Amino acid sequence: MNNTLDRLETTLRVKGGAQLEGSVAAHGAKNSALPIMAASLLAKGKVTLHRVPRITDVSVMWSLLEALGARLRYEGDGTVTIDSSNVASHRAPYTLVRKLAASFDLVGPLLARFGRAEVPLPGGCVLGTRATDMHEQAFRALGADVKNAHGYLIATAKRKRLRGADIELRMPSVGATKNAMLAAVSAEGTTTIRNAAMEPEVGDLVNFLNMMGAKIEGAGTETVVIEGGAELHGAEYSIISDRIVAGTLLLCGATTRGDVTVTNCKPEHQRSLLDKLTECGIDTTTGVDWVRVKADNVTGGTDILTAPYPGFPTDLQPQVVAF
Incomplete structure (x- = not known):
């Protein structure tokens, strides 16, 4: 799968000083697309996904699934479209996994499908050490x-399932909430995840x-309950909009004191911004x-403390600092 970044030169030159105005559509959420692509390994049948963003991370996940x-x-x-019926390996290739932190989302589906998963420790953007203890x-x-x-x-798995x-x-x-769910959907009995992440991408x-x-x-709450053991079939699904991309576009309008409308997004996901x-x-x-956002009358600054959804x-912290 080719992506937009493959066609860009290594240097981007931006000429600033102009107010941004107009309307732009947000694409599908990267942090939904990647685990959903990984989850397709659990389906007995073809999966069709809409609003998959054409970005490098998706290309890496594409290559991982093909491998x-x-x-x-x-x-x-x-x-x-993804057809996982011929997947026969529980071992993900090291060279690809090291390029993408979200490739660790493969552990849950592989463990559920084969009873065994071998996945290199995650790479991708390294902001400190990426602990896997909660996944484990x-x-x-x-x-x-x-x-x-x-x-x-x-x-x-100690037993067959x-x-x-x-x-x-x-x-x-x-990440741990997603991986636990992906493993638990095929487990025998009920799984309850407490202190679960409430991000919209988890709900997606x-x-x-x-x-x-x-x-x-329980999606969107602190407690998620999974009744395991169901046989999963193929499906057609449309991925939610990327709230970080939408927020970034809105902040571009605010930073340049412009007038920007972002479409194909979920306003409720932008409430904190x-x-x-x-x-x-x-x-x-x-x-x-x-x-x-219409930013022709900015009156001052504000204090922001980042936190889980x-x-x-x-x-969005780097973008809002620029504002």
Whole structure:
């Protein structure tokens, strides 16, 4: 899968000083697309995904799934089909996984499908050490032996299938919540995840899994309950908009004191940002699937403390500092 960045030169030159005005559409959420692509490994049948962003991370996940034996096809306009029926390997290639932190989302589906997963420890953007202890805690609770060897995390089910468990995360980790759900959907019995991440992308993954036949409740709350054991089938699903991209575009308008409307987005996912922009005197307007910022009368600054959703997202901190 080719992406936009492949066609760019290594140096970008930006000429500033102009107010940004107009309307722009947000693309699908990267942090939904990647785990949902990984979750397609659980389906007995073809998966069709809409609003898949054409970005480097998606290209790496595409290559990972192909390396495992899946067949993928780009249908145009952000639509991707995935057929995982011929996947026969539980070992992800080191060279690809090291390029992408979200490739660790493969552990749960591979463990659920094969009873064993061998995935290199995650790479991608390194902001400090990426701990995997909460992922490992969840897999052990579900009945897997877990060890680290030669740069790989190796998880093996002690029995033929994983078993349901009560899992309490020490912090609401998005990655650990997703991996625990992906492993638990095929486990015997009920799994309860406490202190679960409440990010919209976690809810999007839940909605996709439920569309494939899973039984998961509690998305968007601190407690997620999974009734395991369901056989998952293929599905057609449209990925939610990327709230970080939408927020970045809105901040571009605010920073240049412009007038920008972002469409194809979910205004409720921008609430923490819009509240702060309003405190600065920026006029914000929302519709069903659009947000407008008009920044011709900025009155001052504000204080921001980043926090897990529904708090202010860490991924928007650099952009808001520029504002």
